[in-house]
Amino acid sequence: MKSIADSAVVRTIAKIQQTVVLLLLIAIPVLVVIQVLLRYVLQMPLMGIEEIMLFPIIWLYLLGGSVASYERDHIQAGIIALYIKKPRSLAIFYFIRTIISTLISLWLTYWAFEYFLYSLGIWKLSNLLYLPLFFGEAALFVGLLLMTFFTIVELIDRYNAVGAARESNS
Numbered sequence: 001m002k003s004i005a006d007s008a009v010v011r012t013i014a015k016i017q018q019t020v021v022l023l024l025l026i027a028i029p030v031l032v033v034i035q036v037l038l039r040y041v042l043q044m045p046l047m048g049i050e051e052i053m054l055f056p057i058i059w060l061y062l063l064g065g066s067v068a069s070y071e072r073d074h075i076q077a078g079i080i081a082l083y084i085k086k087p088r089s090l091a092i093f094y095f096i097r098t099i100i101s102t103l104i105s106l107w108l109t110y111w112a113f114e115y116f117l118y119s120l121g122i123w124k125l126s127n128l129l130y131l132p133l134f135f136g137e138a139a140l141f142v143g144l145l146l147m148t149f150f151t152i153v154e155l156i157d158r159y160n161a162v163g164a165a166r167e168s169n170s
Contacts, residue, residue, distance in 0.1 A: 003157050003160075004153050004156045004157055004160075005070075005150075005153050005154070005157060010070075010150075010153055013146070014067075014070045014150075017063050017066055017067060017070070017146060018067060020059070020063055021060060021063050021064060021067055024056045024059055024060040024063070025060065027056050028053060028056050028057060028060065031049055031052065031053050031056075032053070034049065035049045035050075048128045048129040051126050051127070051128050051129055051131065052131070054126075054136055055135055055136045058136045058137075058139045058140075059136070059139045059143075061139075061143075062139045062140060062142070062143025062144070063139070063142075063143055063146070065143055065147055066143050066146035066147045066150060069146070069147040069150035069151055069154075070146075070150045072154060080093065081093060081094075087165050087168070088162070088165035088166060088168075090165075091158070091161045091162045091164075091165040092162055092165075094158050094161070095155075095158040095159060095161070095162050098151065098154050098155045098158045099155065101151050101154075101155075102148070102151045102152055102155050105144065105147055105151045106148055108144050108148075109141070109144040109145055109147075109148045112140045112141040112144045112145070113141055113145075115137065115140060115141070116137070116138060116140070116141035119133070119134045119137040119138070120134055
């Protein structure tokens with residue numbers, strides 16, 4: 001049975017987010033090197049680079065979570081799964097676990113969307129460079145939205161796995 005995670009849409013979204021994460025992983029050390037060179041080598045510290053770095057750090061953290069959701073590589077306590085021996089029972093356990101994860105993810109995404117709208121409405125600015133904090137705060141909604149999307153993809157795959165396990169027992 002083919003996984004929905006193998007569909008072109010899911011793979012494209014995952015590829016885009018992985019590319020953005022890679023660019024962020026490059027940008028952050030580059031900003032640190034620039035700051036070190038300016039401050040300690042050229043004796044000309046650039047005020048505000050720490051403030052600029054907050055934006056890619058926040059995006060990296062939340063997009064990293066969505067990459068983990070896509071790869072189904074989140075930290076988990078898998079003790080119960082060790083004691084389940086029957087493939088169908090294990091498939092049902094994973095399906096129930098993913099239902100719970102989906103519900104929690106939907107709830108968090110709802111509140112992140114509310115915060116997204118609030119942040120857009122008040123348009124706070126950073127202290128030093130007066131950068132709109134909305135661009136960093138938006139990462140919360142985008143990251144959780146992607147995590148929810150990939151959790152729903154996993155839920156569909158888990159549902160299909162339960163069906164496949166039922167058919168193999170017949």
